[in-house]
Structure formats: structure tokens, C-alpha cells
Amino acid sequence: MGIDGFGSAFSCLWCKCPAKERFDTGKQWSMTDATLGARSIEEIVKCSKLKQKSVQFSCSHAPLFPNIPITHVVPDTLHLFLRVADQLVSHLLTELRKRDNLSVSSTLYAPEKCANMRRFENFVQKLNIEWQFYVNKESKRVSSRDFTGPEHWKIFNNIDLAEMIPGHPKLELITSLWTRFVTIVTMLKDKIPKDEIPAFRETTKDWLNTFNLVYITTNVTPYMHVLVYHVNESLELHGNLSHFSQQGLEKLNDRVTGWYFRSSNHKGVEALKQIMLKQNRLELLEEKHQRGPNST
Ligand SMILES: [Zn+2]
Structure with a gap:
């Protein structure tokens, strides 16, 4: 997204709420309404090029995927x-x-x-x-x-x-x-x-x-x-x-990390290949199991 980390002065990905005003529920902030502080990809790009930190709103570089509008970025x-x-x-x-x-x-x-x-x-x-x-x-x-x-x-x-x-x-x-x-x-x-x-x-x-x-x-x-x-x-x-929750991805991460550390092969591409083949075999078996015993 091009925004600095959670500790920065304007850490919200979607709006320009200053960190020190985060507690204030009397203020209004929005991810769609620019008058209520909503960010836009164009603005992040523009602010990241400014030299003066005080007007950057914690934008440090252009977003990696500039074609994805901010409203399509969903909170996890x-x-x-x-x-x-x-x-x-x-x-x-x-x-x-x-x-x-x-x-x-x-x-x-x-x-x-x-x-x-x-x-x-x-x-x-x-x-x-x-x-x-x-x-x-x-x-x-x-x-x-x-x-x-x-x-x-x-x-x-x-x-x-x-x-x-x-x-x-x-x-x-x-x-x-x-x-x-x-x-x-x-x-x-x-x-x-x-x-x-x-x-x-x-x-x-x-x-x-x-x-x-x-x-x-x-x-x-x-x-x-x-x-x-x-x-x-x-x-x-x-x-x-x-x-949109990353629960499935997190589960896969736990599974893959476990396989990696339990396997005897920890060498780069070959270890990765083994893990992918194992995941593919599991997916195939799960699919077969769901289709029933007579499936091919
Ligand atoms: Zn916000």
C-alpha cells in the first residue's frame, strides 16, 4: 500500500486519521469519502514523492499494486x-x-x-x-x-x-x-x-x-x-x-511450516517442491473423498 507501519503518525491504510486522534469517536473518518479523510492511490503516490515529512501522511512509497483501488482492500x-x-x-x-x-x-x-x-x-x-x-x-x-x-x-x-x-x-x-x-x-x-x-x-x-x-x-x-x-x-x-478472512491461508501456513521443519530436506527449491507436491496430493485425496468411494 505504500504506507508506513503501525507505529507511524498516520498508520491507517484507508484514511488519514492521525494516530493521536484514533481514540476520538467524535471525529468522522471514511475510506470512501475524501472530505472525511479517505486516501486514494493517486494521493498516496503524490504524497510519497513529497520531501517534507509533515505533508506525506506516512506515505513512504507508491503502492505495489496501483490498479487495486483502496475500497477493494478489505480489513482482515x-x-x-x-x-x-x-x-x-x-x-x-x-x-x-x-x-x-x-x-x-x-x-x-x-x-x-x-x-x-x-x-x-x-x-x-x-x-x-x-x-x-x-x-x-x-x-x-x-x-x-x-x-x-x-x-x-x-x-x-x-x-x-x-x-x-x-x-x-x-x-x-x-x-x-x-x-x-x-x-x-x-x-x-x-x-x-x-x-x-x-x-x-x-x-x-x-x-x-x-x-x-x-x-x-x-x-x-x-x-x-x-x-x-x-x-x-x-x-x-x-x-x-x-x-475475505485469511483464516484458510493461516491454516496452510501452519501446515506448511510444520512439514518443512519435520522433513529431512531443508534445501531451497527442492524442499519447496516437496511441500507443494504433498499439498497437491492432499488436495486430490480430499477431493476424491468428497466425491465418494467410486470416483476416479
Ligand atoms: Zn482509517
Whole structure:
């Protein structure tokens, strides 16, 4: 697309919302209406050639596929779910660490002294998720890995936040954030009728307003902005967004990575050829299985 990364001052692919205004649901942003900050391919090309950073709107080069209009670039709901869920979990972990007096720079994790973190570990392990806090060998700090999509679902559907962070002054709001996020993602899995899109938009806007009541404004991420401002527009333009989700591609990536590391051949083109042949054989067998036992 030619836009700088998530950390840049204008990181949205679809509009020119400044990072520092991302939290402000009173502002209007659009991917189709230039008067509401919508980007266009022509503008990205033009801005990327300007010398002055302040007028580039984080456009660093021309898009790789200039023939694809911006409105044909669809937000990926799988990554949107993963990254926003990561944020909610990360804020919870920060609170647990705070309760256990374990700072970001801590280099030692003693479970017997960290009752709150241990409670969360026990909870996820009871859900058959292999996960724990550990000391990262490189940074030497207490860390934890991100959860996968299915793991997030298990956690969001089973967690009792009142048990996890008892007495938190904003417990009700945090619980509402978690449960309403599940509702929003569940709604996106099906087709949302056109006349219900405005209500969906309001639901996401209310969700962000609640987020702003709990966390500081700079905690609002680019994916949250996309959820509130551009998912509804994409629903209007393309209907069911789950058709565009990269879930299948991600599954293929997991499968292929596993094959690569389990195989004895790790040499360039030959290893790639073996993987492709294996995938083709599997697809052929699956197709045959679907057609029935007498097919040729
Ligand atoms: Zn935007």
C-alpha cells in the first residue's frame, strides 16, 4: 500500500486519521469519502514523492499494486480479532503483574510469590492451553507468548474477570469490554443485513468509548480504529467479510511450516517442491473423498 507501519503518525491504510486522534469517536473518518479523510492511490503516490515529512501522511512509497483501488482492500477480520484480543489480554496481564509487584523489567518469576499471575496460568492450563510466564533468554525479562485464535476463544468464553481481578474499580467496564468484543466478533462471522450495519457501527463505537473510560487514549490501536470506522464501510461495500478472512491461508501456513521443519530436506527449491507436491496430493485425496468411494 505504500504506507508506513503501525507505529507511524498516520498508520491507517484507508484514511488519514492521525494516530493521536484514533481514540476520538467524535471525529468522522471514511475510506470512501475524501472530505472525511479517505486516501486514494493517486494521493498516496503524490504524497510519497513529497520531501517534507509533515505533508506525506506516512506515505513512504507508491503502492505495489496501483490498479487495486483502496475500497477493494478489505480489513482482515481474523487479524483484527487476534490483535484486539491480544490487547485486552495484555492489559489484564499488566494488572496481574502490578498486583504481584512484578515490574516490566523483572528478571525473576517465582510463581509461589505471584498468586495473581499463577491464578491466570492455572486458568489457561485448565483449558488445556500450554502457556506460562517465563524468563526470556534474550531480554532476560519475565515474558509470555501471545495466544492463538482458538486459545483466545476458549479464554474469552470461560474467563471470570471478577475472580481474576477482584475489587478492580473498573471491573464492570472491563467485563463489558470483553463480553461485547466477543459479541462483535461473533456478529462478523455471519452476514450482517444492510439495514443492521448502522447499529453494528454504533455497537463498535460504544465499545471504543468504554475502552476510553478504562485505558489511556494512546492505548487505542490501529485495529481498534479500523473496527470502528472501516469495518462498517467494508460491510456496506462487500457484504460478509468472513469470505475475505485469511483464516484458510493461516491454516496452510501452519501446515506448511510444520512439514518443512519435520522433513529431512531443508534445501531451497527442492524442499519447496516437496511441500507443494504433498499439498497437491492432499488436495486430490480430499477431493476424491468428497466425491465418494467410486470416483476416479
Ligand atoms: Zn482509517
